[in-house]
Amino acid sequence: MIQISTSPGQLWEVDYRAADSIDLNGEPFAWDIADLGQGRFHVLHEGRSYNAEVVEADYTTKSIVLKINGQRVELAAKDRFDLLLERLGMSNAAVAKVNELKAPMPGLIVDIRVEIGQEVLKGDALLVLEAMKMENILKAPADGTVATIKVVLRDNVQKGQVLVQFA
Template sequence: MYTTTLNNQLFTVDFSAENPVLNGEPFRWDLIKLTDRTFHILHQNRSYTAEVVEMNAVEKSVILKINGQLHQVQLKDRFDLLLEKMGMSSAANAKVNDLKAPMPGLIVGINVEVGNEVNKGDSLLVLEAMKMENMLKAAGSGTIKSIRIAKGDRVEKGQVLVEFA
């Protein structure tokens, strides 16, 4: 069971049945994977092309391009919902210690400087990997203590890119 916010509209999706259930109603669709990030969808006799533009597992957010239009999707699983119900925030307000490379790649942009104050979701770096540009964002609030890379540097998965104070 997941809840997701798409364009400020809340949806509940349950994948436990054979077909997904959307807001309590069966959701019938044909889904065909075209590439690792691109899908063709048929729903109610309408055709859609969906592409996963960016995926951030830490923030549980996805940017989808559906028929050429970008959509920001925020996911919450049953554990997030339980914490929210109990009045406990997840890592949303957590201070961050450092930003590590999620995959090997090339640094093509740095959007912050030492001493900058950042908040959760602020854009920090652009990492090119597998011919795709990935925006690396702050997982929490903090102050930039040091930047350990420069534009044009090749980085390895797990390498510390930015330290926070």
């Protein structure tokens, strides 16, 4: 189960076990989705057609920006571990101890937006990782100073590989 919120303040609980078995706020969610490639999808739900495009996906902060029928929608996801840490009052403590950025998926480094010694704030863009023909902006998980950059432009990286270390 994950919890998804939007910037205007809508909140959904999504429980999925497989692509064909999704519950939204405890109710079955019936939809048909077609992958059009390059982060674009066509969705049918309750007789209505939607065009969806993944504009930006940051797997570190679990935030996604979509365009649905041309309208921009920003989403933030929390999995069961995030929700548990939040209930225990430990969500900020867990983030503060992050001292490196790891690749959330295999891909190609197409842009490096920081330098060694640069001060960054949580959410600042550090690198751009191309995966499955989509560019993913990898952002700083916490405030800090860039100590080392473990990749160079056009490097192929593996999931979990350390990309940036912080002082």
